Amino acid sequence: MVNFYIGNSNVVTAIPNDKKPKFFSFGIPTYTNLGDQAVSWAQKRYIENEFPEYEFIEILEEDTEAAIKEIQKVIQPPDIVSFVGGGNMGSLYLDHEIARRRVFESFTDNLTISFPQSIHFEENQHGEIEKKKSQEAYEKNPNLYLVARDAQSYHRMQQTFKNHVLFTPDMVLYLQPKTFNEGRSGALFVFRQDSEKVVDDQLISSLKKVLDNGKRSIEQTDTVLDTVDRITPESRRKLFKDELELFSNQEIVITDRWHAMVFSVLTGTPCLLFGNSYGKGKHAYFDWLEHIDWIDYTDEDDLERLTPQIKHLLTLTKHPYDVRNDFNQLDKLIENHSKKFSINR
Amino acid sequence: MVNFYIGNSNVVTAIPNDKKPKFFSFGIPTYTNLGDQAVSWAQKRYIENEFPEYEFIEILEEDTEAAIKEIQKVIQPPDIVSFVGGGNMGSLYLDHEIARRRVFESFTDNLTISFPQSIHFEENQHGEIEKKKSQEAYEKNPNLYLVARDAQSYHRMQQTFKNHVLFTPDMVLYLQPKTFNEGRSGALFVFRQDSEKVVDDQLISSLKKVLDNGKRSIEQTDTVLDTVDRITPESRRKLFKDELELFSNQEIVITDRWHAMVFSVLTGTPCLLFGNSYGKGKHAYFDWLEHIDWIDYTDEDDLERLTPQIKHLLTLTKHPYDVRNDFNQLDKLIENHSKKFSINR
Numbered sequence: 001m002v003n004f005y006i007g008n009s010n011v012v013t014a015i016p017n018d019k020k021p022k023f024f025s026f027g028i029p030t031y032t033n034l035g036d037q038a039v040s041w042a043q044k045r046y047i048e049n050e051f052p053e054y055e056f057i058e059i060l061e062e063d064t065e066a067a068i069k070e071i072q073k074v075i076q077p078p079d080i081v082s083f084v085g086g087g088n089m090g091s092l093y094l095d096h097e098i099a100r101r102r103v104f105e106s107f108t109d110n111l112t113i114s115f116p117q118s119i120h121f122e123e124n125q126h127g128e129i130e131k132k133k134s135q136e137a138y139e140k141n142p143n144l145y146l147v148a149r150d151a152q153s154y155h156r157m158q159q160t161f162k163n164h165v166l167f168t169p170d171m172v173l174y175l176q177p178k179t180f181n182e183g184r185s186g187a188l189f190v191f192r193q194d195s196e197k198v199v200d201d202q203l204i205s206s207l208k209k210v211l212d213n214g215k216r217s218i219e220q221t222d223t224v225l226d227t228v229d230r231i232t233p234e235s236r237r238k239l240f241k242d243e244l245e246l247f248s249n250q251e252i253v254i255t256d257r258w259h260a261m262v263f264s265v266l267t268g269t270p271c272l273l274f275g276n277s278y279g280k281g282k283h284a285y286f287d288w289l290e291h292i293d294w295i296d297y298t299d300e301d302d303l304e305r306l307t308p309q310i311k312h313l314l315t316l317t318k319h320p321y322d323v324r325n326d327f328n329q330l331d332k333l334i335e336n337h338s339k340k341f342s343i344n345r
Numbered sequence: 346m347v348n349f350y351i352g353n354s355n356v357v358t359a360i361p362n363d364k365k366p367k368f369f370s371f372g373i374p375t376y377t378n379l380g381d382q383a384v385s386w387a388q389k390r391y392i393e394n395e396f397p398e399y400e401f402i403e404i405l406e407e408d409t410e411a412a413i414k415e416i417q418k419v420i421q422p423p424d425i426v427s428f429v430g431g432g433n434m435g436s437l438y439l440d441h442e443i444a445r446r447r448v449f450e451s452f453t454d455n456l457t458i459s460f461p462q463s464i465h466f467e468e469n470q471h472g473e474i475e476k477k478k479s480q481e482a483y484e485k486n487p488n489l490y491l492v493a494r495d496a497q498s499y500h501r502m503q504q505t506f507k508n509h510v511l512f513t514p515d516m517v518l519y520l521q522p523k524t525f526n527e528g529r530s531g532a533l534f535v536f537r538q539d540s541e542k543v544v545d546d547q548l549i550s551s552l553k554k555v556l557d558n559g560k561r562s563i564e565q566t567d568t569v570l571d572t573v574d575r576i577t578p579e580s581r582r583k584l585f586k587d588e589l590e591l592f593s594n595q596e597i598v599i600t601d602r603w604h605a606m607v608f609s610v611l612t613g614t615p616c617l618l619f620g621n622s623y624g625k626g627k628h629a630y631f632d633w634l635e636h637i638d639w640i641d642y643t644d645e646d647d648l649e650r651l652t653p654q655i656k657h658l659l660t661l662t663k664h665p666y667d668v669r670n671d672f673n674q675l676d677k678l679i680e681n682h683s684k685k686f687s688i689n690r
Contacts, residue, residue, distance in 0.1 A: 151496040151632035154512065158670040165673065167499065167512045279635075286631055287496035290624075325503040328510065 002066045005058035005233040015074050016055065021343055023047050023054035024071060026103045027061045027084035027096065030232055032225040034243050035172075035259025037236040039086050042171040043115050044233075046327070051334055053343050054080065058233050064099040068106045078341035080334070081107040085115030085149065085171050087258065087280050089157075091122045091130040092195070101137035108141040111337050113330075116149035116168050118280040119156050131160060138163055145333055150283035166329040169288045172262045173323050180268030180318050181248040186217040188247070190255040193222060196276040199256050206303050207254055210310060216251065223257050252314055258284060264295055265321075270313040271295045272306075292321050347411045350403035350578040360419050361400065366688055368392050368399035369416060371448045372406045372429035372441065375577055377570040379588050380517075380604025382581040384430050387516040388460050389578075391672070396679055398688050399425065403578050409444040413451045423686040425679070426452040430460030430494065430516050432603065432625050434502075436467045436475040437540070446482035453486040456682050458675075461494035461513050463625040464501050476505060483508055490678055495628035511674040514633045517607045518668050525613030525663050526593040531562040533592070535600035538567060541621040544601050551648050552599055555655060561596065568602050597659055603629060609640055610666075615658040616640045617651075637666050 003011050005028070015022070025043065029036045040058070047056045059067040061084075075081075083103050088096045104112060121127040121134075138144060144163045148154035149170045157165045191197070191204060208218045223243070225231075231239060247253060248267035253260055256274040258281035264271030273295065275282050285297040294316045300306050338345055348356050350373070360367070370388065374381045385403070392401045404412040406429075420426075428448050433441045449457060466472040466479075483489060489508045493499035494515045502510045534549060536542070553563045568588070570576075576584060592598060593612035598605055601619040603626035609616030618640065620627050630642040639661045645651050683690055 151512075152635065155633060155636075155668070155671055158673055159667070164677070167496075283631065286628065288500060290497065291500075322504070323500070326500055328503055332509070 002063045002070055003060065004067070005060075006055065008237075011234070015057065015070065017074075018055070020055040021053065021076070021078040021080070021341070023051070023056045023080045023082065024075075025056060025058045025082050025084065026064060026067070027099055028058045028233060029084065030060055030062060030230050032228055032231055034223045034225060034240060035257060035262075036084075036086050036088075037231050038172045038175075038240050038243075038259060038262070039115070039170065040084050040233070041236055041240055042174050043082075043085060046171060046174045050331065051338070051345075053338060053345050060232070061096065061099050064102055068102060072106065075107065075110060077110070078337075078343060080111045080113065080337065082113040082115055085117050085147070087118045087149075089114075089117040089119040089153075090134075091127045092120060094130065097130065097134060101134055104144055105137040105140045108143065110143060111333075112141055112144040113333070114144065114146045116147045116170055116330075118148070118150055118153040118284070119160070120278045120280070121156075121160070135161060147330060150280065150287050152279060152283040166333065168327045168330050169323050170258070170262060170284060172259060173265070173288065174327060175266060177266050177268065177321075178244060178248060184249055184251045184269075185215075186219065186250050187211040188250045188253045189218070189220040190223055190253060190257050190260040191220065192224075192256055192276070196278070197256065198277055199274045200301065203301055203303070204254075207306065207310070210303070210307050211252065211254075223260055223263075252310065254310070256281070261285065261289070261295055261297075265289060265292060268294065268318045270316060272310055272313060273297045275299055288323055288326060293317070293319060347408045347415055348405065349412070350405075351400065353582075356579070360402065360415065362419075363400070365400040366398065366421070366423040366425070366686070368396070368401045368425045368427065369412075369420075370401060370403045370427050370429065371409060371412070372444055373403045373578060374429070375405055375407060375575050377573055377576055379568045379570060379585060380602060380607075381429075381431050381433075382576050383517045383520075383585050383588075383604060383607070384460070384515065385578070386581055386585055387519050388427075388430060391516060391519045395676065396683070396690075398683060398690050405577070406441065406444050409447055413447060417451065420452065420455060422455070423682075423688060425456045425458065425682065427458040427460055430462050430492070432463045432494075434459070434462040434464040434498075436472045437465060439475065442475065442479060446479055449489055450482040450485045453488065455488060456678075457486055457489040458678070459489065459491045461492045461515055461675075463493070463495055463498040463629070464505070465623045465625070466505070480506060492675060495625065495632050497624060497628040511678065513672045513675050514668050515603070515607060515629060517604065518610070518633065519672060520611060522611050522613065522666075523589060523593060529594055529596045529614075530560075531564065531595050532556040533595045533598045534563070534565040535568060535598060535602050535605040536565065537569075537601055537621070541623070542601065543622055544619045545646065548646055548648070549599075552651065552655070555648070555652050556597065556599075568605055568608075597655065599655070601626070606630065606634070606640055606642075610634060610637060613639065613663045615661060617655055617658060618642045620644055633668055633671060638662070638664060 028040050083100050121131040146157050147166045154167045247263045247269050253264045253271040261273040373385050428445050466476040491502050492511045499512045592608045598609045598616040606618040
């Protein structure tokens with residue numbers, strides 16, 4: 001039995017048998033990385049706001065195989081299939097890559113969208129083997145559109161796959177910013193503990209000392225929660241809102257997590273982003289966010305150079321920004337599909 | 346009387362009255378910037394190689410008005426109109442921007458392509474006024490596709506214009522690399538003398554001292570020639586080939602010119618690129634070329650940090666690279682147009 005998530009609180013076990021075309025959203029995470037949870041929340045908001053003519057139906061990644069079978073029985077030509085965005089296309093997170101291949105090769109007659117991703121196949125034998133498997137699966141589907149969320153990934157996807165490739169920001173940047181909080185205290189350090197980590201722990205300690213003025217609370221956390229075991233479409237919204245609340249109370253965020261920078265953008269929180277092992281945050285920052293004053297990216301490891309940079313970020317004022325138009329290529333793809341099938345908008 | 350440039354050596358004053366659909370290429374430069382000359386040469390190669398079903402016809406920028414009148418008399422629906430690529434969309438180079446507006450607003454029923462550009466409207470009253478004029482002109486043309494050559498420009502074009510925006514590299518990167526020269530001597534400094542210059546002359550002098558080992562010739566030049574007054578489609582190819590020959594003889598190139606980095610890529614010449622006033626080279630480097638070992642970008646002005654970076658570049662070996670697939674969005678646009686008009690390929 002498969003759970004299909006529809007709207008804000010409906011969990012059904014049978015796909016609705018109505019006339020509305022369906023937008024199937026595969027790969028929805030249940031693990032506790034709030035960045036990935038925010039991505040799945042944001043793409044739901046995007047489709048429901050911009051394309052209400054579709055019935056948006058989410059499928060947990062753990063249900064991929066069972067859901068493919070159910071959906072294959074009922075899918076119609078106007079229906080759209082999609083796989084969740086994020087930063088996990090490639091050989092580093094094989095569970096996700098395997099689910100993604102299965103979806104792409106199972107619905108080759110339907111418009112299939114890979115929501116904005118970054119991509120990294122390791123340059124070794126393991127990476128090459130997995131790359132070939134993905135190429136074989138993706139290229140079975142002539143209606144598959146890959147969306148890259150940074151220019152490096154756009155280049156890599158076009159080098160790797162024969163599929164169509166579009167270019168938009170990470171879906172979380174579709175969300176509108178909160179009203180910015182004026183009363184703030186504290187500095188939040190958000191650092192990953194996984195294989196992508198490159199920032200030295202000693203540097204992190206030194207940066208804490210730079211920001212510790214005796215009055216400011218200095219805390220460290222990660223956007224991967226350890227307070228819950230599992231997150232579903234029913235619980236993700238509140239946890240995401242709580243996280244934005246946490247960010248909006250900080251004077252500054254220091255991080256190596258791309259989505260911690262995105263949460264800082266949405267909450268108007270000064271933020272310095274360090275790199276990961278293959279540049280996914282760096283590229284996305286320079287592609288979409290360099291014009292936003294209160295955030296910055298660095299590869300620096302010299303404390304004497306970092307100190308003035310951090311102090312400067314604390315002084316910057318907020319300004320309006322908008323990256324909504326940068327989703328145009330995705331908008332047009334879905335609009336043209338609706339037109340082709342005369343779906344009323 | 347207007348000169349129309351067709352093929353490699355034909356200059357005609359009447360548009361050929363044959364059945365072949367035309368690809369009109371406006372804005373061809375006669376000034377002596379070899380980067381811009383290389384762009385116009387490369388887009389001719391691209392269309393003639395990839396889309397030989399079209400008759401490629403070039404029009405000098407100085408002939409824009411007269412040519413618009415001539416072409417309006419004979420243009421057919423399958424014909425394509427285009428304006429040359431480069432790094433001059435915006436308020437800094439108004440001659441070009443004015444010609445571009447005139448072309449875009451004059452052929453609103455034809456597929457119109459703005460070849461890969463970077464864009465910069467100054468953030469002041471002058472910039473705002475010019476931006477409005479461009480918006481009005483561009484938006485008269487629903488068949489206009491702007492192509493951005495870096496992600497910053499892709500974002501800016503989508504914020505500025507309602508037109509379609511595609512994303513590809515600079516056209517010069519379409520050209521195939523030369524066989525790399527093994528016998529090299531000398532260091533070439535290529536620096537701009539215009540309003541985009543930001544690198545300090547004293548730093549340039551210091552870098553020359555770093556590379557001067559008593560045996561190595563150290564020369565400074567610019568990709569803007571002062572040895573000729575004017576370049577046309579008849580003379581540009583030889584001058585461009587001579588420039589590539591010059592680059593291919595160097596051990597290293599130090600520059601703040603984006604196209605000097607591109608020439609270094611094509612000739613396998615180690616190259617360090619510094620920034621200009623608004624980041625056009627920086628973004629294009631990170632978007633398309635970061636994976637090429639023998640070139641690098643820097644914003645650094647500390648000689649102690651630059652010295653090892655330059656010495657490291659001198660040791661790097663060549664490897665194959667290919668950005669050809671990154672032109673896919675442009676390929677598909679023209680392919681679909683040919684299909685729509687049943688033009689035999």
